[in-house]
Amino acid sequence: MRTGTPWWIRLPLLFFAIWGLMEKFMDTDGRLAILENRGAQFFMLLVLLILISMELILGSIENIMFHTLSEEGKARYLAQKERKWEWTWAKALMAKLTKTRSMEEEKEIIIDHNYDGIQELDNVLPPWWVYLFYGCIVFAVVYLVRFHIVGDYNQVEEYERKMEEARLAVAEYKKTAKDLVDASTVEFLSEASDLAAGKVVFTNNCVICHMADGGGGIGPNLTDDHWILGGDIKDVFNTISEGGRDGKGMVPWKQSLKPVEIAQVASYIMTLVGTEPANPKAPEGDLYEQPATPQGE
Numbered sequence: 001m002r003t004g005t006p007w008w009i010r011l012p013l014l015f016f017a018i019w020g021l022m023e024k025f026m027d028t029d030g031r032l033a034i035l036e037n038r039g040a041q042f043f044m045l046l047v048l049l050i051l052i053s054m055e056l057i058l059g060s061i062e063n064i065m066f067h068t069l070s071e072e073g074k075a076r077y078l079a080q081k082e083r084k085w086e087w088t089w090a091k092a093l094m095a096k097l098t099k100t101r102s103m104e105e106e107k108e109i110i111i112d113h114n115y116d117g118i119q120e121l122d123n124v125l126p127p128w129w130v131y132l133f134y135g136c137i138v139f140a141v142v143y144l145v146r147f148h149i150v151g152d153y154n155q156v157e158e159y160e161r162k163m164e165e166a167r168l169a170v171a172e173y174k175k176t177a178k179d180l181v182d183a184s185t186v187e188f189l190s191e192a193s194d195l196a197a198g199k200v201v202f203t204n205n206c207v208i209c210h211m212a213d214g215g216g217g218i219g220p221n222l223t224d225d226h227w228i229l230g231g232d233i234k235d236v237f238n239t240i241s242e243g244g245r246d247g248k249g250m251v252p253w254k255q256s257l258k259p260v261e262i263a264q265v266a267s268y269i270m271t272l273v274g275t276e277p278a279n280p281k282a283p284e285g286d287l288y289e290q291p292a293t294p295q296g297e
């Protein structure tokens with residue numbers, strides 16, 4: 001009756017199979033339901049209990065059946081049980097994959113040469129190796145056809161897909177890590193909250209020299225389209241971060257302002273360009289045409 005697998009293989013096998021199915025059907029965003037979900041834990045506990053009780057019930061049925069058997073039947077049944085369960089198929093497979101000549105047969109395959117007493121056997125290649133080799137050939141054919149002839153899938157595509165994924169991940173990361181900006185990556189921040197924050201930075205640090213409306217005092221006029229140190233957002237960021245020319249009074253603000261604050265105040269300054277300050281200082285530096293940057297609101 002109970003031939004084949006013993007309980008200690010059958011039970012875990014069923015358990016893990018059911019667990020696997022459950023994980024497949026429960027949508028838990030790639031995390032393990034059994035770790036995340038109380039219901040899942042309870043369900044698997046129940047499964048385990050049911051499996052154990054099934055084994056117990058099967059055992060009792062077997063017991064009862066045994067008592068109903070004739071003497072001859074009992075003897076046959078016990079003999080059947082005696083046969084220990086073995087990995088017969090695994091053993092057969094192993095023997096097949098590692099076929100070798102026995103030591104006794106070696107003289108049949110010894111090769112007819114002798115180097116200082118060292119001789120050689122003409123063994124067949126180990127079957128596992130040969131099958132691996134055939135497998136490689138099959139793989140190579142499939143690869144050749146898919147990648148080089150049909151071209152339905154190739155490394156360039158794979159590379160581009162991965163790069164796209166990475167670009168999205170970087171963009172996602174940058175959203176939460178605004179402080180990563182520097183003069184080479186800074187973009188005009190058009191969010192009202194960023195511009196408001198930039199205005200606060202400007203009011204707290206910059207108005208003494210540039211005036212509240214950016215018209216200029218000790219520092220140059222920031223509202224005109226002339227720039228001493230460059231009028232692109234990246235130049236402005238760089239000026240604020242690294243300071244102006246030596247001895248002019250514009251210090252490197254990177255010591256006291258965070259990169260995101262510099263980006264915000266730089267963006268705020270860009271919104272001042274084109275406004276009309278009360279006492280504008282005469283333009284200094286070179287004319288810089290803003291390439292479609294948003295003007296003051």
Ligand code: HEC
Nearest residue numbers: 205206209218219220227228229230239244245248249250
């Ligand atoms: C102590 C006075 C002083 C303060 C405070 C000051 N600046 Fe300046 N700023 C200057 C001077 C002077 C220059 C001209 C530098 C030069 O000619 O190299 C300048 C230049 C600049 C420029 C470049 C203008 C151009 O034409 O290229 C920008 C942008 C600027 N400042 C922004 C700021 C910001 C933003 C702050 C506040 C975080 C600030 N400054 C605070 C004095 C100041």
